[in-house]
Amino acid sequence: MSRPLSDQERRKQISIRGIVGAENVAELKRGFNRHLHFTLVKDRNVATPRDYYQALAHAVRDHLVGRWLRTQQYYYEKDPKRIYYLSLEFYMGRTLQNTMINLGLQNACDEAIYQLGLDMEELEEIEEDAGLGNGGLGRLAACFLDSMATLGLAAYGYGIRYEYGIFNQKIRDGWQVEEADDWLRHGNPWEKARPEYMLPVHFYGRVEHTAAGAKWVDTQVVLALPYDTPVPGYMNNTVNTMRLWSARAPNDFNLRDFNVGDYIQAVLDRNLAENISRVLYPNDNGWLKTAEQPLSSGHCRDVLGVFQAARSAWMGIAVAIQLNDTHPAMAIPELMRIFVDIEKLPWNKAWDITKQTFAYTNHTVLPEALERWPVDLVEKLLPRHLQIIYEINQRHLDHIASLFPNDVDRLRRMSLIEEGGTKRINMAHLCIVGSHAVNGVAKIHSEIVKTQVFKDFAALEPEKFQNKTNGITPRRWLLLCNPGLAELIAEKIGEDYVRDLSQLTKLHEFVDDDLFIREVAKVKQENKVKFALYLEKEYKVKINPSSMFDVHVKRIHEYKRQLMNCLHIVTMYNRKPPRAPRGPAAPGYHMAKMIIKLINTVAQVVNNDPVVGSKLKVIFLENYRVSLAEKVIPATDLSEQISTAGTEASGTGNMKFMLNGALTIGTMDGANVEMAEEAGEENLFIFGMRVEDVTELDREGYNAQEYYNRLPELKQAIDQIKSGFFSPDEPDLFKDVVNMLFHHDRFKVFADYEAYVKCQEKVSELYLVSASLGMGRLLKPKIRERVCSHQR
Numbered sequence: 001m002s003r004p005l006s007d008q009e010r011r012k013q014i015s016i017r018g019i020v021g022a023e024n025v026a027e028l029k030r031g032f033n034r035h036l037h038f039t040l041v042k043d044r045n046v047a048t049p050r051d052y053y054q055a056l057a058h059a060v061r062d063h064l065v066g067r068w069l070r071t072q073q074y075y076y077e078k079d080p081k082r083i084y085y086l087s088l089e090f091y092m093g094r095t096l097q098n099t100m101i102n103l104g105l106q107n108a109c110d111e112a113i114y115q116l117g118l119d120m121e122e123l124e125e126i127e128e129d130a131g132l133g134n135g136g137l138g139r140l141a142a143c144f145l146d147s148m149a150t151l152g153l154a155a156y157g158y159g160i161r162y163e164y165g166i167f168n169q170k171i172r173d174g175w176q177v178e179e180a181d182d183w184l185r186h187g188n189p190w191e192k193a194r195p196e197y198m199l200p201v202h203f204y205g206r207v208e209h210t211a212a213g214a215k216w217v218d219t220q221v222v223l224a225l226p227y228d229t230p231v232p233g234y235m236n237n238t239v240n241t242m243r244l245w246s247a248r249a250p251n252d253f254n255l256r257d258f259n260v261g262d263y264i265q266a267v268l269d270r271n272l273a274e275n276i277s278r279v280l281y282p283n284d285n286g287w288l289k290t291a292e293q294p295l296s297s298g299h300c301r302d303v304l305g306v307f308q309a310a311r312s313a314w315m316g317i318a319v320a321i322q323l324n325d326t327h328p329a330m331a332i333p334e335l336m337r338i339f340v341d342i343e344k345l346p347w348n349k350a351w352d353i354t355k356q357t358f359a360y361t362n363h364t365v366l367p368e369a370l371e372r373w374p375v376d377l378v379e380k381l382l383p384r385h386l387q388i389i390y391e392i393n394q395r396h397l398d399h400i401a402s403l404f405p406n407d408v409d410r411l412r413r414m415s416l417i418e419e420g421g422t423k424r425i426n427m428a429h430l431c432i433v434g435s436h437a438v439n440g441v442a443k444i445h446s447e448i449v450k451t452q453v454f455k456d457f458a459a460l461e462p463e464k465f466q467n468k469t470n471g472i473t474p475r476r477w478l479l480l481c482n483p484g485l486a487e488l489i490a491e492k493i494g495e496d497y498v499r500d501l502s503q504l505t506k507l508h509e510f511v512d513d514d515l516f517i518r519e520v521a522k523v524k525q526e527n528k529v530k531f532a533l534y535l536e537k538e539y540k541v542k543i544n545p546s547s548m549f550d551v552h553v554k555r556i557h558e559y560k561r562q563l564m565n566c567l568h569i570v571t572m573y574n575r576k577p578p579r580a581p582r583g584p585a586a587p588g589y590h591m592a593k594m595i596i597k598l599i600n601t602v603a604q605v606v607n608n609d610p611v612v613g614s615k616l617k618v619i620f621l622e623n624y625r626v627s628l629a630e631k632v633i634p635a636t637d638l639s640e641q642i643s644t645a646g647t648e649a650s651g652t653g654n655m656k657f658m659l660n661g662a663l664t665i666g667t668m669d670g671a672n673v674e675m676a677e678e679a680g681e682e683n684l685f686i687f688g689m690r691v692e693d694v695t696e697l698d699r700e701g702y703n704a705q706e707y708y709n710r711l712p713e714l715k716q717a718i719d720q721i722k723s724g725f726f727s728p729d730e731p732d733l734f735k736d737v738v739n740m741l742f743h744h745d746r747f748k749v750f751a752d753y754e755a756y757v758k759c760q761e762k763v764s765e766l767y768l769v770s771a772s773l774g775m776g777r778l779l780k781p782k783i784r785e786r787v788c789s790h791q792r
C-alpha cells in the first residue's frame with residue numbers, strides 16, 4: 001500500500017489553488033507575524049497551535065477586506081437587484097481553507113506556513129465548525145452563498161448568530177449523549193460585530209386603531225445586533241456578506257419601574273431577551289419539534305433577523321427575498337406592516353410589491369414537519385402581525401369564493417388559519433399566498449408539492465409552482481475536500497469546470513483512457529488510506545483500506561431508513577463469511593436514539609466476532625458535521641441514499657458523494673432521479689419501490705408481517721434483534737423498534753428489504769471484480785466491462 005500524499009504535497013501540484021509567488025508568501029508571513037504579535041499578543045516562545053491558527057486566519061482575512069469593501073461600494077454605486085436569502089440556518093463549517101481557495105491563496109499559504117516551520121493541516125483542524133444548522137437545509141443555504149458570490153450576484157445571507165450551534169454528539173456505551181457546542185469560546189476571527197447598525201425589534205404590546213391607521217404600541221423591545229461575515233466568490237474579487245443577528249436586551253430592559261432593589265433583578269433578567277439567539281434548536285424534518293420552546297423564544301428567534309431584511313426591502317424596491325422554508329415566514333406580514341402602517345401605502349399596492357418580493361422554497365412534505373404556529377401565541381407576541389395575517393386571509397378566501405362559489409370545503413382546506421382544536425396559522429399557506437414563486441427542491445418533490453400537498457393552490461395559480469433542484473458548491477465539495485481528484489480533472493479538461501460543473505461532461509472523452517481511470521482509482525485509494533488513518537487516530541478503530549467503504553451519513557430519521565441498512569448488516573453477518581466493510585452515522589431523538597443504540601449494539605457484536613475478523617466492520621461516525629463530511633465523502637466507494645420513495649425532498653449528500661466518484665445505491669427518490677438521468681440509470685444501483693409503488697402499497701395496505709413470514713433472512717435478523725441476540729444483558733432493549741417495524745412503520749422498511757439486499761449483492765460482486773483488477777475501488781459497470789475486455 002502506497003503512502004498517501006499529504007494534502008500539502010497534492011496542493012503543490014495544483015494551479016487552480018493559486019500561484020505560490022514569492023511576494024505573496026512573504027506578505028503572508030509578515031501578516032502572520034504581525035497578527036501573532038499585535039492581535040494575539042504572543043511570541044513564538046508561548047504561542048500555542050491555536051494562536052498560530054488565529055494568526056493565519058487574521059493574515060488571510062486581511063486579503064479579504066479590500067475586496068469586501070470594494071464589492072459593497074460597487075453595489076452601492078451600481079445599485080443592482082439585491083437578493084436576501086433568509087434562513088434560520090447557515091451550516092457553514094470551517095472558513096479558513098475555503099477562504100484560501102476562493103482567494104487563490106492556498107498554495108502561497110501552504111508555503112508560508114511551511115517556511116514558518118508549522119503544519120498547515122494541524123492548524124486547519126483547530127478551527128471549530130460554524131455548526132449553525134441541522135443538516136441539508138442549512139448546508140444548502142451555505143452552498144448558495146458560495147455560488148451567489150461566485151456568480152457575482154449582490155446577495156446577502158440573513159440569519160441568526162446562535163451562541164451554541166448544533167450540539168456535539170458523543171456516543172457513550174452505544175447511546176447518544178449531547179454536549180453544548182460552545183463554538184465561540186476562543187473568538188471568531190471571521191466575523192465583524194456592527195453595533196452601529198443595531199436595530200430594535202418589537203414584541204408584545206397592543207394595537208390602537210385610529211383615523212390615521214393602525215398603531216402598534218406598548219411593545220417590548222429587543223435589540224438585534226448584526227455580525228457580518230465575508231463570503232468570497234471563487235477567484236472573482238467579489239466578497240458578499242452573511243449578516244447574522246444576535247439578540248441584546250436594551251439598557252432599560254425591565255427597568256420601567258426603576259428602584260434599586262429591582263435594578264439587580266432587571267440586569268439578571270436581560271438574559272431572557274438574550275436567550276432568543278442562544279441556541280439552535282435541533283430539529284430536522286420534524287424530529288425534536290415537540291420539545292416545547294421556553295417562553296416562545298423560538299418564535300422570537302424566527303422573526304429577529306428576518307424583520308431586518310423586510311426593512312431593507314422597502315428601502316429599495318429592487319429586492320428579492322428568498323424564504324428558506326417557512327421558518328422566516330413572518331417577514332411577509334412584517335413587510336406589509338411597514339408598507340401599510342408606516343409608509344401609509346394602500347393595501348393593494350403594498351400587497352403587489354410584497355408578493356413580487358418574496359419567493360418560498362419548500363423543503364419537505366412530511367406532515368409533521370410543516371409548521372403551524374398557534375394563533376394565541378402569535379396574538380400575544382406579534383398582535384399587529386396577526387391582524388395583518390387575518391386581513392391577508394380574508395382577501396385570499398374572498399378571492400377563492402368568487403372563483404369557486406359554494407365550495408366551503410375548499411375554503412377550509414386553503415385557509416391560512418386552521419380551526420378546530422388549537423387555532424393555528426398554516427405557515428406554508430402564508431408563504432404560498434405571499435410569494436410570486438414557490439419551488440420544490442427536486443423534480444419528484446416539486447411534482448408532489450404541486451399535485452398532492454398543495455394541489456388546491458396549484459389549481460389556483462399553476463404558474464407559481466416551479467422546480468429548483470438543489471445543488472452543492474464544487475469549491476468546498478471537490479476542490480477543498482478532494483484536491484487529488486480536482487487536479488486530475490483539471491489536467492484533462494481545464495480549470496473552468498470549477499465555476500461551471502456542466503463541463504464535467506468533457507470527461508466522456510477519457511472514458512477509454514486507462515491511465516486516467518487508474519489515476520482516479522489511485523486518488524480514491526489514497527483518500528481511503530488517509531481516512532482509515534484518521535479513524536485509527538480519532539476513534540481507535542482499525543479498518544482495512546482495501547475493503548469497500550460503504551457509507552450512510554446523514555441525520556438519523558426513520559424516513560432515511562438507517563434501520564434498513566442495519567438489517568442488511570445483520571443479514572451479511574449471518575451469511576458468514578461476509579464480504580466487505582460498511583459504515584453508517586448521525587443524531588436525532590427517541591426512535592432516532594434507539595436506532596443509534598441498535599447500530600452500535602450490532603457493531604459491537606459484528607466487530608468482535610473472530611470468524612468475521614476484518615471482513616466486516618461497522619463504525620458509527622460520531623458527531624457528523626461539515627468538516628467530517630469533507631473527510632469521509634472523498635474516501636467513499638458506495639453512497640447510501642435509501643429513503644422511501646417520495647420522502648426525501650432532494651438530498652444533497654447524494655450529490656457530494658457522486659462528485660467525489662462514489663457509486664450510489666439508492667431508491668428513485670429526491671435528486672437521485674436527476675442523478676440517474678444524468679449518469680444513466682445503469683450507472684447507479686437503483687432498487688426498490690418507486691413513488692407509484694408506494695402509493696399502490698398504501699392503497700392495498702402495507703402488511704409488514706407478510707414480508708417477515710416470506711423472507712427467512714429478514715425473519716432471522718428481526719428475531720435476533722427481538723430476542724436479545726445482540727443485547728443479551730437487556731433482551732427487551734429493542735422491542736419498541738421491532739414493534740414499530742411491524743405495526744406502524746410509515747416508511748415501509750420490510751417492503752424494500754429484499755430488493756435492497758439483492759442490490760447489495762450486485763454491489764459486492766462488482767467490487768470483487770474491480771478489486772481483482774487491482775482497481776481497489778468500485779468501477780462504473782461500463783468502465784469495468786472495458787477494463788475486463790482489455791485484460792482478456
Ligand SMILES: *Cc1c(COP(=O)(O)O)cnc(C)c1O
Nearest residue numbers: 135136554625626629651652653
Ligand atoms: C450535505 C450535508 C447534509 C445533508 O445530507 P443528506 O444526505 O442530503 O441528508 C447533512 N449534514 C452535513 C454535515 C452535510 O454536509
